[in-house]
Amino acid sequence: MTGTDVDALRALADRVAAQAAPGEQVEAYVSQGTNTSVDAYQGEIESLTQAGSAGIGIRVIRDGRTGFAYASSHDDDIVAETLAEARDNLPFAEPDEWAGLAEPDGTAATALDVHREAVLATPVEEKVAMAIELEKMVRAADPRVRGVRAASYTDAEGAFAVATSTGISVGGRSTIAYVSVSALADDGDASVIAGGMSVGRAIDEVSLDEAADDAVSRLLAKIGSVKPESAVVTLILEPRLTATVLGIVSGMLGGEAVAKGRSPFGDRVGEQVGSPLLTIVDDPTNPDSLGAEPYDDEGLATRRVPLLHRGVLQGFLHNTHSARRAGTASTASAARHYSSRPGISARALTVEPGEGDLDSLLATVDDGVLASSLGGIHSGVNPVSGDFSVSVEGLRVRGGERAEPIKEATLASTLQRLLLDVSHVGSDVEWQPGGTGGVTLLIPGVSLSGR
Amino acid sequence: MIEDPTLERVLARALRTGGEFAEVFAEDKQNGSATLDDGRVEQLSSGRDRGAGIRVVVGDTTGFAHTADLSEQGLLTAAEAASAAAREGGGGVREVALTRRDVPNPSPVSVLPDDVPKADKVAILRQADAAARAAAREISQVTASVAGSRRRILVANSDGLLTSDDQVRTLFSVSAVATGDTGMQTGRKSTGLTIGWELFDRIDIDEFAAEAAQMAITKLRARPAPSGQLPVVIGAGSGGVLFHEACGHGLEKDLVDKGASVYAGRVGELVASPLVTLVDDGTIAEEWGAFAVDDEGAPGQRNVLIQDGVLTDYMWDFLRSRKEGRAVSGNGRRQSYKHLPMVRMTNTFLENGTASPDDVIAGTDHGVYVAKLGGGQVNTASGDFVFGMQEAYLIEDGEITEPIREGNLIGNGPQCLQDIEVIADDFAFGGPGTCGKDGQGVPVGDGCPTLRVAQLTIGGTSS
Numbered sequence: 001m002t003g004t005d006v007d008a009l010r011a012l013a014d015r016v017a018a019q020a021a022p023g024e025q026v027e028a029y030v031s032q033g034t035n036t037s038v039d040a041y042q043g044e045i046e047s048l049t050q051a052g053s054a055g056i057g058i059r060v061i062r063d064g065r066t067g068f069a070y071a072s073s074h075d076d077d078i079v080a081e082t083l084a085e086a087r088d089n090l091p092f093a094e095p096d097e098w099a100g101l102a103e104p105d106g107t108a109a110t111a112l113d114v115h116r117e118a119v120l121a122t123p124v125e126e127k128v129a130m131a132i133e134l135e136k137m138v139r140a141a142d143p144r145v146r147g148v149r150a151a152s153y154t155d156a157e158g159a160f161a162v163a164t165s166t167g168i169s170v171g172g173r174s175t176i177a178y179v180s181v182s183a184l185a186d187d188g189d190a191s192v193i194a195g196g197m198s199v200g201r202a203i204d205e206v207s208l209d210e211a212a213d214d215a216v217s218r219l220l221a222k223i224g225s226v227k228p229e230s231a232v233v234t235l236i237l238e239p240r241l242t243a244t245v246l247g248i249v250s251g252m253l254g255g256e257a258v259a260k261g262r263s264p265f266g267d268r269v270g271e272q273v274g275s276p277l278l279t280i281v282d283d284p285t286n287p288d289s290l291g292a293e294p295y296d297d298e299g300l301a302t303r304r305v306p307l308l309h310r311g312v313l314q315g316f317l318h319n320t321h322s323a324r325r326a327g328t329a330s331t332a333s334a335a336r337h338y339s340s341r342p343g344i345s346a347r348a349l350t351v352e353p354g355e356g357d358l359d360s361l362l363a364t365v366d367d368g369v370l371a372s373s374l375g376g377i378h379s380g381v382n383p384v385s386g387d388f389s390v391s392v393e394g395l396r397v398r399g400g401e402r403a404e405p406i407k408e409a410t411l412a413s414t415l416q417r418l419l420l421d422v423s424h425v426g427s428d429v430e431w432q433p434g435g436t437g438g439v440t441l442l443i444p445g446v447s448l449s450g451r
Numbered sequence: 452m453i454e455d456p457t458l459e460r461v462l463a464r465a466l467r468t469g470g471e472f473a474e475v476f477a478e479d480k481q482n483g484s485a486t487l488d489d490g491r492v493e494q495l496s497s498g499r500d501r502g503a504g505i506r507v508v509v510g511d512t513t514g515f516a517h518t519a520d521l522s523e524q525g526l527l528t529a530a531e532a533a534s535a536a537a538r539e540g541g542g543g544v545r546e547v548a549l550t551r552r553d554v555p556n557p558s559p560v561s562v563l564p565d566d567v568p569k570a571d572k573v574a575i576l577r578q579a580d581a582a583a584r585a586a587a588r589e590i591s592q593v594t595a596s597v598a599g600s601r602r603r604i605l606v607a608n609s610d611g612l613l614t615s616d617d618q619v620r621t622l623f624s625v626s627a628v629a630t631g632d633t634g635m636q637t638g639r640k641s642t643g644l645t646i647g648w649e650l651f652d653r654i655d656i657d658e659f660a661a662e663a664a665q666m667a668i669t670k671l672r673a674r675p676a677p678s679g680q681l682p683v684v685i686g687a688g689s690g691g692v693l694f695h696e697a698c699g700h701g702l703e704k705d706l707v708d709k710g711a712s713v714y715a716g717r718v719g720e721l722v723a724s725p726l727v728t729l730v731d732d733g734t735i736a737e738e739w740g741a742f743a744v745d746d747e748g749a750p751g752q753r754n755v756l757i758q759d760g761v762l763t764d765y766m767w768d769f770l771r772s773r774k775e776g777r778a779v780s781g782n783g784r785r786q787s788y789k790h791l792p793m794v795r796m797t798n799t800f801l802e803n804g805t806a807s808p809d810d811v812i813a814g815t816d817h818g819v820y821v822a823k824l825g826g827g828q829v830n831t832a833s834g835d836f837v838f839g840m841q842e843a844y845l846i847e848d849g850e851i852t853e854p855i856r857e858g859n860l861i862g863n864g865p866q867c868l869q870d871i872e873v874i875a876d877d878f879a880f881g882g883p884g885t886c887g888k889d890g891q892g893v894p895v896g897d898g899c900p901t902l903r904v905a906q907l908t909i910g911g912t913s914s
Contacts, residue, residue: 050532375830376827
């Protein structure tokens with residue numbers, strides 16, 4: 001498989017941007033990727049996929065109106081058609097006084113080592129062996145493990161380039177590799193299932209032991225789960241699940257949601273929106289994070305963005321458009337797929353560590369739930385109203401000790417309350433696959449619904 | 452999209468180093484959408500995604516490669532890659548002769564979305580925006596969007612099958628935010644069918660937008676939802692999501708085979724109340740999950756999954772059907788040519804009962820009425836599933852009273868199906884939905900009559 005070619009992508013993006021007619025701004029966002037994915041089942045390869053993909057998204061702005069079109073090919077003919085289509089779409093958009101492309105803002109890009117040659121150089125047989133070995137390890141780990149639903153190894157190389165007629169011309173590439181496994185065990189008439197994963201930049205940074213141990217220990221802890229009685233409890237979020245909740249919160253701190261009156265934090269900069277123990281930043285320049293990247297998807301150099309400082313709201317995440325609207329500078333938080341215009345996303349959320357790890361914090365909880373998985377987030381969480389109601393599997397905690405495993409229950413509160421009520425912030429920073437550096441959090445006053 | 456002789460050569464190349472089966476799935480998808488947000492038409496977007504995915508099966512191993520290059524050389528290269536991925540030694544020449552089989556489209560299209568002048572699309576959005584804002588002074592934000600897609604697919608395989616489909620979908624949605632003393636609330640209404648722009652001949656845009664706005668207004672006075680188990684009445688239409696999660700995924704044969712379904716080994720058994728007959732049917736004209744052929748080339752089909760409470764069949768994909776020596780079921784679907792197909796639902800719905808919907812509510816002392824369900828999620832191994840309540844009310848002494856805030860309900864699939872106490876006679880299809888499984892989204896429909904479940908857990912905050 002041939003790898004990506006950042007220079008060629010930049011040249012393509014530059015060629016498109018150079019076609020801006022007088023009075024026009026043009027931006028081309030070009031992406032390219034290759035990936036290998038192996039699924040193992042019962043000691044054999046169930047499927048092996050090797051594929052490449054490419055895309056281009058073109059924005060054209062004239063007199064404040066924006067037209068957009070995309071295609072899944074870098075063919076000259078198709079690129080030309082796409083530019084024409086974007087121009088064709090333009091007259092139907094309304095003039096927008098904040099429309100405009102990014103311009104270089106003098107921030108230096110952080111040098112980050114996010115690409116590993118190993119992704120392309122490693123023979124596929126070794127990748128296959130990872131998936132097969134992972135399944136074998138999980139099946140052998142404990143007699144109660146009945147089987148594996150899926151064991152897979154995936155790695156990918158992605159490259160992008162973005163160029164504008166306003167002076168942006170950047171590109172870059174990165175790699176990622178991960179294994180994941182989901183294991184099954186009998187539980188009376190039904191079954192329990194639990195997963196584990198390990199992520200890195202290439203095959204040698206991925207740990208089969210970590211993935212297998214996580215899957216098996218979570219699986220065995222679920223056997224004998226019961227539906228709990230309803231109660232008001234202290235929620236114990238381990239770093240992985242803290243990352244999930246903070247990801248939702250960061251979506252509510254996007255400049256576009258704020259400007260359009262869809263964020264409950266909208267006009268609250270300077271106010272106490274979280275516990276004084278909570279300090280949260282988004283920092284894609286941090287090499288410890290798997291979300292670290294030198295540039296955002298509009299081509300601006302990424303930087304550290306404070307969000308909460310001792311619970312006080314510092315500001316929002318912006319792309320060029322939302323920043324112009326808010327009368328401030330972009331925080332280089334633009335995120336996109338080639339088929340869409342830029343949105344806003346945190347990449348590397350970090351919680352400033354407090355004190356204590358999971359076990360020491362759990363020991364302080366009299367009546368709680370240690371969650372191992374949260375579900376139904378897309379159906380039970382409303383980022384506008386702040387309603388938060390999710391399914392939970394995990395352990396009851398009583399008198400500082402782990403008690404019975406629970407299932408078929410929900411946890412409910414509001415996102416506003418969850419942030420304010422955090423009573424303890426742990427010191428156990430763990431970097432998650434999605435880029436967040438999570439820590440253990442304790443949040444009292446959460447409704448557990450069961451029997 | 453691709454000439455027959457090219458397909459035959461590509462399939463032969465795919466099997467050149469051995470294998471039992473090869474397939475070329477080609478797709479040409481055009482999308483166009485327009486969105487009005489914050490009082491502005493801010494985005495007209497269009498795009499095209501075209502390519503082919505090639506599968507080669509050797510024993511229990513599938514090799515897969517995809518390409519955006521539909522030239523013969525591009526396809527031959529992908530065929531080689533798929534074949535190499537399936538990793539079989541041994542040679543042999545395979546010749547493939549294709550026989551075209553056309554399946555009539557259940558949903559004829561009058562007006563292609565692409566042929567509609569952009570100005571007309573914008574006019575719809577402006578009308579919806581005005582109507583939603585006019586509904587009440589508390590409406591503080593409105594989003595309206597229209598989208599049309601045309602997906603042409605071609606399936607050719609080494610068994611000699613050659614078939615194609617042309618699937619057009621049109622979608623309209625309006626969301627509103629209401630702001631009041633209790634904070635902000637949202638309302639959303641969407642409609643979509645597997646037809647063209649003639650969808651808009653059937654919609655009263657003013658009424659539609661006003662209803663979305665009204666949902667948000669009503670929730671401004673919503674109470675915290677109860678916490679704990681209560682009888683739940685599910686309204687006709689969107690309640691189909693409950694069955695999609697309670698047993699739909701659990702009846703997908705790939706999950707059954709992997710020991711990841713509570714419904715494994717239960718064909719022929721009573722798995723639900725005898726009132727329950729559950730169907731998955733890709734032939735229902737115009738519904739969001741309808742098609743002429745699935746993404747493996749099998750014709751869409753009506754499949755009764757549960758008959759009078761008894762589990763009658765699972766849903767199958769092509770390879771599993773082949774292995775079992777049985778007929779296909781029309782449930783092999785994929786998100787795009789870049790993905791491998793899997794067992795997926797189409798339009799999944801509960802058939803009518805005989806009660807009157809008013810009696811169902813009147814017969815509920817104290818419970819919750821869910822007028823509109825949001826999405827959901829299921830753990831098929833344990834059977835536990837959740838679904839969201841986008842519009843729900845308390846039932847007190849047999850009457851619908853106060854609105855309650857959004858949240859999830861949770862239950863256990865087999866237990867919930869047994870706990871269905873009464874089913875009304877007012878069947879309705881729900882709105883367009885996207886079903887997610889292993890990272891792939893496909894369009895699905897659902898539906899049900901009003902019904903009551905003896906108890907489900909409401910994930911609220913009020914004891």
